[in-house]
Amino acid sequence: MEANQILFIAIALLTVLSAAVVAFSNKIIHSAFALLATFTGFAMLYVYLSADYLAVTQIIIYVGGILILIIFGVLMTHKIYSTTKKTAHNSILVSLLGGVLAAGLILFIISLNPWAANIAKDFSPTTAVIGKEILTNYLLPFEIISVLLLGALIGAIFIARQEDKEK
Amino acid sequence: MIGFYTVLLFILTGAFLVSFTVALSRFLAPTKDYPEKHIPYECGELPQGEAWIQFNNRFYIVALIFLIFDVEVIFMYPWAVVFNDMGLLAFIEMFIFIFILLVGLAYVWVKGDLDWIKPKPRLEHLAKAKGE
Amino acid sequence: MSNLNSIQYFIPELFLTAAILALIIVDLFLKRKQKSIIAYLSAAASLVAGFLAYQQFSLPATSIFQGMLVLDSFAIFFKILAAFSTVIVVFISLDKFRETAEYFILLLIVTLGMFIMPAVNDILMIIIAMEIVGLISYVLAGIHKTDLKSTEAALKYMIYGAVSTGIMAFGFSLIYGLTGHTNLYDIQMTLASGHVNSVAMFIAFMMVLAGLGYKIAMVPFHFWVPDVYEGAPTPVTAFLSVGPKAAGFALFIRFLVTIVAHPSSGAADTFVQNVDIQAPFLIAVLAVLTMTLGNFSALNQKNIKRMLGYSAIAHVGYMVMALVVFNKDAFGAIMFYMIVYLFMNFGAFWILESLSSKLGGEDIEHYKGLGYRDSFTAVSMAVFMFSLTGLPPLAGFIGKVYLFAAVIKQGWLILALLGVLNSVVSLFYYVSVVKAMFLKQDDELAPIQTSLYHKIMVLILVVPTLVLGVYWSPVIEFTTNSIGLFFGR
Numbered sequence: 101m102e103a104n105q106i107l108f109i110a111i112a113l114l115t116v117l118s119a120a121v122v123a124f125s126n127k128i129i130h131s132a133f134a135l136l137a138t139f140t141g142f143a144m145l146y147v148y149l150s151a152d153y154l155a156v157t158q159i160i161i162y163v164g165g166i167l168i169l170i171i172f173g174v175l176m177t178h179k180i181y182s183t184t185k186k187t188a189h190n191s192i193l194v195s196l197l198g199g200v201l202a203a204g205l206i207l208f209i210i211s212l213n214p215w216a217a218n219i220a221k222d223f224s225p226t227t228a229v230i231g232k233e234i235l236t237n238y239l240l241p242f243e244i245i246s247v248l249l250l251g252a253l254i255g256a257i258f259i260a261r262q263e264d265k266e267k
Numbered sequence: 268m269i270g271f272y273t274v275l276l277f278i279l280t281g282a283f284l285v286s287f288t289v290a291l292s293r294f295l296a297p298t299k300d301y302p303e304k305h306i307p308y309e310c311g312e313l314p315q316g317e318a319w320i321q322f323n324n325r326f327y328i329v330a331l332i333f334l335i336f337d338v339e340v341i342f343m344y345p346w347a348v349v350f351n352d353m354g355l356l357a358f359i360e361m362f363i364f365i366f367i368l369l370v371g372l373a374y375v376w377v378k379g380d381l382d383w384i385k386p387k388p389r390l391e392h393l394a395k396a397k398g399e
Numbered sequence: 400m401s402n403l404n405s406i407q408y409f410i411p412e413l414f415l416t417a418a419i420l421a422l423i424i425v426d427l428f429l430k431r432k433q434k435s436i437i438a439y440l441s442a443a444a445s446l447v448a449g450f451l452a453y454q455q456f457s458l459p460a461t462s463i464f465q466g467m468l469v470l471d472s473f474a475i476f477f478k479i480l481a482a483f484s485t486v487i488v489v490f491i492s493l494d495k496f497r498e499t500a501e502y503f504i505l506l507l508i509v510t511l512g513m514f515i516m517p518a519v520n521d522i523l524m525i526i527i528a529m530e531i532v533g534l535i536s537y538v539l540a541g542i543h544k545t546d547l548k549s550t551e552a553a554l555k556y557m558i559y560g561a562v563s564t565g566i567m568a569f570g571f572s573l574i575y576g577l578t579g580h581t582n583l584y585d586i587q588m589t590l591a592s593g594h595v596n597s598v599a600m601f602i603a604f605m606m607v608l609a610g611l612g613y614k615i616a617m618v619p620f621h622f623w624v625p626d627v628y629e630g631a632p633t634p635v636t637a638f639l640s641v642g643p644k645a646a647g648f649a650l651f652i653r654f655l656v657t658i659v660a661h662p663s664s665g666a667a668d669t670f671v672q673n674v675d676i677q678a679p680f681l682i683a684v685l686a687v688l689t690m691t692l693g694n695f696s697a698l699n700q701k702n703i704k705r706m707l708g709y710s711a712i713a714h715v716g717y718m719v720m721a722l723v724v725f726n727k728d729a730f731g732a733i734m735f736y737m738i739v740y741l742f743m744n745f746g747a748f749w750i751l752e753s754l755s756s757k758l759g760g761e762d763i764e765h766y767k768g769l770g771y772r773d774s775f776t777a778v779s780m781a782v783f784m785f786s787l788t789g790l791p792p793l794a795g796f797i798g799k800v801y802l803f804a805a806v807i808k809q810g811w812l813i814l815a816l817l818g819v820l821n822s823v824v825s826l827f828y829y830v831s832v833v834k835a836m837f838l839k840q841d842d843e844l845a846p847i848q849t850s851l852y853h854k855i856m857v858l859i860l861v862v863p864t865l866v867l868g869v870y871w872s873p874v875i876e877f878t879t880n881s882i883g884l885f886f887g888r
Binding site (some may be wrong): 213214237240252 | 402405416419449464465467468498500504505508511515521523524527530533534535537538541542553576577578579589595598599602726742
């Protein structure tokens with residue numbers, strides 16, 4: 101599967117590089133648009149993990165929903181050109197150290213290779229299994245999530261709403 | 268997984284077609300550059316100020332509402348796949364889920380968050396002008 | 400137990416959900432002046448839910464919804480505590496949020512989260528419960544949209560919360576990867592079989608600790624506390640300092656009991672670890688850091704709300720200290736302390752809330768000479784302050800005695816000593832409030848008139864603080880009876 105590996109490396113590069121643009125770009129709108137590539141890259145990586153449903157979820161919610169929200173949020177900020185990022189490069193050493201440490205930690209855990217749950221390598225479709233599970237074994241989380249979404253909706257709308265229209 | 272190769276092929280074909288046609292027109296079309304071509308409106312109006320205006324808050328609110336129901340749809344998708352096998356029970360379970368979120372929809376609807384701004388006649392300005 | 404059979408064990412939560420939906424719909428039909436109905440209804444709903452939870456004591460402990468939740472007396476205790484704290488918070492916030500129906504609806508949703516949190520038996524439910532409580536709490540902290548401080552508090556709370564919950568979720572994913580299960584009981588059994596890498600488990604434990612520590616405001620995940628406590632509206636601060644924290648402790652204990660501890664721990668009354676990750680030592684260090692940092696930072700505070708924020712960190716330190724010994728004594732002591740803490744902390748915050756507008760602020764400066772302007776409130780405030788310090792014969796003293804006794808009994812003498820020393824330090828800043836109220840007489844200031852409502856609220860909160868200091872056996876009996884933890888799928 102040589103081609104497969106090349107494809108994987110290409111996707112990983114796309115994800116990491118666009119994430120770097122998100123983090124280091126000085127213009128916030130560039131960061132917002134670079135997120136598009138990052139989220140899409142994530143979705144493709146999920147496919148490699150045999151998580152097809154998760155990949156579609158990633159596209160629909162993150163690319164189709166949250167990214168739009170972020171871009172709207174950026175568009176709503178005024179004086180976007182004249183505002184400078186205040187904490188842009190203050191502590192690059194500390195953040196670099198933190199990042200390297202976190203990456204090292206994760207690599208270290210992976211190198212221990214203690215995993216019990218192995219990823220299914222047969223790449224069978226998961227949607228039907230997930231559907232069955234959320235309607236039987238995971239019914240309670242599924243229903244509780246609707247209350248969580250309801251609360252998030254009311255809370256978010258309440259915070260975002262402009263108060264003056266009630267007068 | 269095989270299905271996703273089709274998706275990849277689709278993306279690659281799309282990307283190729285778009286870039287091919289754009290590149291083709293770039294090679295074929297004559298390029299004559301003059302300063303007027305670089306202003307945003309070639310029809311003669313000179314733009315004033317920045318193109319960056321503050322967007323209306325309502326775009327954001329509608330996007331928020333969209334996002335919540337987007338998540339709801341994500342849960343309906345696997346449900347729809349197995350609905351045929353599970354029958355009535357699956358229907359009731361999904362009904363509860365949707366009902367709870369419908370209450371949220373009713374909330375934003377009645378509170379007027381879905382109303383777009385309607386142009387209001389500025390009567391007080393008129394009255395002022397008349398009075399003076 | 401299957402989903403359909405589980406419903407009969409889920410009545411308090413179902414009632415709360417129905418109440419939330421009903422209140423949202425009722426709110427749509429109310430005019431601005433009638434909005435306070437929502438507040439009363441939410442208090443009533445929370446009270447009924449607490450009562451329904453109390454009714455469940457007679458039911459046998461079991462796991463419900465395919466092992467997603469458990470129903471045991473431990474969970475029921477924290478459900479009642481959550482319902483009770485919500486009722487009090489509704490009455491604390493009645494005046495300020497009379498016209499904001501959303502506030503009370505969101506409060507009820509948090510209560511639902513706090514009902515689920517102590518009863519979790521699955522990693523997925525832990526994350527969902529934490530998200531319900533967390534997400535809605537961010538909104539509550541920023542409910543004063545036009546107030547810059549409140550908005551800043553909400554933003555800080557949310558960013559720290561998102562990071563720590565993310566780390567926690569990563570830790571849980573590691574635990575899933577190590578054991579292959581999401582059910583807490585299955586995880587415990589797999590860990591107990593001894594085939595799990597202890598280094599990886601240690602890292603996973605630390606990551607989960609980030610989320611749990613954030614929820615209960617334990618060092619080093621306490622950054623948000625001072626700013627959020629100061630910036631958020633006082634009723635919300637009061638709520639955050641008791642309700643979600645109690646639920647967080649319940650979750651913490653549940654996590655320790657089911658994942659960190661070996662199945663034999665419960666019977667042996669000692670802390671046998673599933674996988675050797677030095678958990679008792681770690682918790683001891685964190686507890687000492689938490690109380691020391693909280694107490695010493697509180698010393699120089701001018702703003703009482705901020706001071707109470709740091710003191711809340713210190714109190715978390717005392718409670719986490721008891722987790723070190725990890726037995727029924729410790730859990731009972733923590734539960735008893737939570738009850739006591741509820742009364743004294745709500746009392747202090749209620750006085751802050753109702754007097755700050757009359758006194759012009761929440762700084763210690765503003766409380767100068769209060770003893771001569773409104774002696775009843777000032778004496779009550781002094782009672783709350785001394786009780787928070789842990790002076791006899793007040794409830795806080797008894798609570799601390801039980802906490803320290805549980806620790807000393809298992810031979811952690813140095814830890815207990817550090818705790819006692821910390822209590823001495825805390826005396827300084829609590830007394831500074833009392834000193835300002837009584838010693839600095841200011842003749843120019845006129846007496847303050849307080850409403851009957853204010854006096855009744857103070858009485859409701861101050862009487863238990865006094866009574867529990869001399870007669871506490873029924874409550875300790877209640878908590879001892881409530882330490883039934885259910886293990887199973």
